[in-house]
Amino acid sequence: MIMTLANPASRKKLTCGLALLLAVMPPLFAARQDQRQEGKAQPERAPAPPRAATVERFNHGSIRHVDTHVVQRPVVPPHAIDVRREVDVDIHRPRFWNDFAYGRRMRSLPTGWISLVVGGAPFFYCNGIYYQQQAGQYEEVYPPIGAAVSVLPDGAIAVEAGNETYYYAGGAFYMQQGGVFVIAPTPIGVVVPELPPGAVEVSVNGAVAYQFNGVYYQPIFVDGVTQYQTFLP
Amino acid sequence: MNDINGFVRPLKRHGLVLLLLTAGALLNLAAAPAPGQEVKPSVIDPHADALMKRMGDYLAQARFFSVKAEVWQDVQLTSGLRAQAGRIIDLQVRRPNRYHAEVHSTRRSRGLFYDGKTITLVNRIKNFYGSVAAPPSLDKALDAASEEFGITLPLEDLVVSDPYHSAMQKVVSGTDLGPVTVLGTPCEHLAFSLGLVDWQVWIEDGPTPVPRKIVITYQDEEGSPEFTAILSDWDFLTTLPDFVFNFEPPRGATKIEVAELKARREAHKKGGK
Numbered sequence: 001m002i003m004t005l006a007n008p009a010s011r012k013k014l015t016c017g018l019a020l021l022l023a024v025m026p027p028l029f030a031a032r033q034d035q036r037q038e039g040k041a042q043p044e045r046a047p048a049p050p051r052a053a054t055v056e057r058f059n060h061g062s063i064r065h066v067d068t069h070v071v072q073r074p075v076v077p078p079h080a081i082d083v084r085r086e087v088d089v090d091i092h093r094p095r096f097w098n099d100f101a102y103g104r105r106m107r108s109l110p111t112g113w114i115s116l117v118v119g120g121a122p123f124f125y126c127n128g129i130y131y132q133q134q135a136g137q138y139e140e141v142y143p144p145i146g147a148a149v150s151v152l153p154d155g156a157i158a159v160e161a162g163n164e165t166y167y168y169a170g171g172a173f174y175m176q177q178g179g180v181f182v183i184a185p186t187p188i189g190v191v192v193p194e195l196p197p198g199a200v201e202v203s204v205n206g207a208v209a210y211q212f213n214g215v216y217y218q219p220i221f222v223d224g225v226t227q228y229q230t231f232l233p
Numbered sequence: 234m235n236d237i238n239g240f241v242r243p244l245k246r247h248g249l250v251l252l253l254l255t256a257g258a259l260l261n262l263a264a265a266p267a268p269g270q271e272v273k274p275s276v277i278d279p280h281a282d283a284l285m286k287r288m289g290d291y292l293a294q295a296r297f298f299s300v301k302a303e304v305w306q307d308v309q310l311t312s313g314l315r316a317q318a319g320r321i322i323d324l325q326v327r328r329p330n331r332y333h334a335e336v337h338s339t340r341r342s343r344g345l346f347y348d349g350k351t352i353t354l355v356n357r358i359k360n361f362y363g364s365v366a367a368p369p370s371l372d373k374a375l376d377a378a379s380e381e382f383g384i385t386l387p388l389e390d391l392v393v394s395d396p397y398h399s400a401m402q403k404v405v406s407g408t409d410l411g412p413v414t415v416l417g418t419p420c421e422h423l424a425f426s427l428g429l430v431d432w433q434v435w436i437e438d439g440p441t442p443v444p445r446k447i448v449i450t451y452q453d454e455e456g457s458p459e460f461t462a463i464l465s466d467w468d469f470l471t472t473l474p475d476f477v478f479n480f481e482p483p484r485g486a487t488k489i490e491v492a493e494l495k496a497r498r499e500a501h502k503k504g505g506k
Contacts, residue, residue, distance in 0.1 A: 055429075055453040059385035060306055060460040063400045063449065064393060066430050068379045069494075088385075089308050089318040090338035155311045191492070208361075208487045219356075221363045221491040224384035225343070226356045229492075 058223045059088060069223070088225060095155035097128030097170030100197040105137040118144040128153030128170040142213040143172035148180040161190040171196030171212045186215045191222055191229045204233045281409040281423045282401070285434070288442045289397025297327040297473045300443075301466040302388055307458035315456055322387045322462075329394065330371055331478040334387045345386055346480040347374050353480040354384070354491060362482055363491040370394070383494050388462065391444065403427050412438070415445040416463065429453035443467045 058069045096110075113126040123144060124131040130147065131138040156169035167174040167181060173190075174181040195217055199210040210217045210228065217228040292298070302322040309315055320338040325331075330349035336342070344355035352374060353364040365382060367374040372394050378384040386392070393399040401407075407425035413435060414420065420435040430453065435446040449460040482488070 054455050055451070057451065057454065058383055059379075060451065060458065061304065061387065061449065061462065062379070062385045063390045063427070063430075063432055064375070065379040065385060065389070066403075066427060066449075069383050069385075088320075088336075089306055090320060090341045091308050091310075091316060091318040092340070093310070208489070219359065219361055219487075219489045221354050221356075221361075221489060222383070223492075224345070224354060224378075224382070225341075226359060226361055226489075 061088075088223075093155055095128070095153070095169075096126070097153050097155075098197050100129050100170050101140055102142060102198055104140045105134065106140075107137055109138050114149075116147055116149075118147045123147065125149060128156075128172075143170060143183050145183050145185055147172075148177070148182045149174075150180050152181050157193060159190055159192055161187045166190065168192050171199070171215075186230055188230050188232055191220065191227050192217070193227050195228055209233070277401075277404060277407040277425075278409050281407045281425070284409065284421055284423060284436055284442070285401060285407075285425075286397045288434070288436045288444060289395065289400070291442050292391055292396045293394060295326075295328070295469050297325075297331075297469070299323075299325045299466070299468040299471060299473070300388070300391070300464055302462045302464050304387075304463075305461045307456070307460075309456055309458070315458075324388050324391075325473050325477055326371075326392050327473045327478065328371065330369055330374070331473070331475075332371060332374070332386060332392060333478050336387055344480075345384075346478060347371070347386070348475075348478045348480070351480075352378055352382075352384070352386075355480070355483075355486075357483075360483060360486045361489045362480070362486050363489050364480075365491050381494055382491060390447075400432075401425075416465065418445050420445050441467070 054072065056071045057066075058071070059065075062068075109124055109131060110126045110129075113124050113131075116123045116125050116130075121144070122132070123141070124133075124138060125147070130141050130143050132141050133139075152167050152174060153169040156167040156174065159166050159168050159173075164175065164187070166184065166187060167176075172183045173186055175184045195210050196212040199212040199217060202209050202211045202216075204216060204218075208219060209231075210219075216231050216233050218231050219226050220229050221227075302324065303319065304322060305317045305319050307315055308318050318338070320336055320341070323335045323337075325333045330347070332345070332347035334345045336345070340358070342357040344353075344357060346353040346355070347367060349369055350367065351364050352367045353362055355362045368377055371392055375386055375389045375393060378386055379389075390396060390400055404425045405428055407423065410422040410424055410433075412419060413422040415435045419438040421438060422433065422435050424431065424433045426432075429451075431450045433446075433448045433450075434444050437443050437445050443464070445464055447460075447462045447464070451458050451460075
């Protein structure tokens with residue numbers, strides 16, 4: 001062999017042969033790979049894209065419409081906020097403000113209360129429920145517009161109207177303003193997944209509605225389940 | 234320098250080598266996909282595919298059927314805990330255009346009716362109902378419900394006229410994970426991927442190849458939540474007359490609006506009032 005390579009003509013042939021081999025090997029290898037895949041299927045996952053957004057679906061349980069009703073949010077919300085996209089689940093969500101009862105009086109405030117002044121009037125606040133002093137007791141009152149708290153009530157539900165995000169808790173709609181959350185006037189036309197605690201059923205033009213602190217809510221099927229939309233009678 | 238080391242001689246002696254290497258590289262480029270061209274080799278196990286086809290054909294050929302499903306679904310709580318919420322679905326289908334489902338859980342109870350003309354939703358706790366016009370076939374009604382009203386009719390993947398094609402059309406990979414028992418019933422366990430959403434199905438062995446369990450895993454959602462349906466009480470014998478699918482408002486029921494997706498999106502852009 002060494003004697004053969006010493007011959008320039010043989011060396012040239014060998015060079016050409018090697019080069020040709022290098023040229024044809026990769027496609028041949030790729031073809032063999034394809035054949036292997038055809039012979040034995042292996043589950044394969046596309047590489048997951050970087051998490052730039054959080055994907056949410058309004059309904060789980062369908063393969064046919066897996067991509068029909070999908071929302072992407074830019075950031076993952078903190079856990080204390082309830083972003084309820086999935087509508088068809090039934091789970092008890094214990095929240096302090098669910099226990100609100102307008103006009104109920106108590107001798108002492110619950111643990112964790114703070115004092116607030118809203119529009120010059122003194123209030124006490126604890127995790128989504130507001131109180132005012134009446135005859136030496138503390139009476140539960142409707143959430144006052146303009147009240148500002150540094151932390152949202154536990155389990156506040158994120159609802160969107162236009163370009164605004166509201167945080168709905170205990171019948172109040174909070175908006176973030178800098179480092180605090182301020183109770184805004186109730187947006188009309190916004191849909192919430194549940195009624196405020198203690199909302200009263202009323203009839204408006206012969207139709208069923210609910211009233212809470214002067215705001216009216218009408219039931220409406222949204223994404224196949226009953227939700228409530230604020231409206232002006 | 235001897236001939237064995239001849240490969241390190243001046244380039245002009247090996248111009249041909251470079252030329253051929255370049256040609257080889259070009260050949261490889263020609264074999265490679267063009268930029269932006271996605272190559273998705275089919276990696277669906279033919280056996281898994283065949284079992285899905287058998288199940289799909291069996292359901293497609295059934296003129297009517299009833300089935301019960303116990304559904305468990307992951308929910309992310311605001312505390313950070315992940316929990317499961319359950320519900321029971323009683324489903325009745327009569328092809329080509331009848332559907333009725335009752336969905337029950339501890340605090341909720343709702344019905345969904347499709348009679349070939351109308352889809353009706355019923356909140357049995359509050360005694361509300363709402364109806365929308367629907368296309369005359371099940372497939373189109375399911376699509377309209379989802380795309381126009383955001384309503385997923387429960388277990389719709391079993392209801393479509395061609396369950397095999399409907400489920401498999403976007404599958405990128407799939408495999409047969411072998412025999413498994415679901416609540417005492419011998420089944421074949423199949424797993425498929427749509428890319429970022431995976432689903433599994435357990436198909437009963439023997440002459441009745443019905444699904445006994447379905448799991449959908451949403452890899453693209455935070456925490457990769459899962460939807461699980463355990464299916465039982467398959468009934469292909471009991472006939473389903475019209476009254477099963479025709480909605481009659483219960484006494485004192487209140488009719489309410491069914492929100493359209495389009496209207497909601499527009500209202501959302503405007504920001505309410």
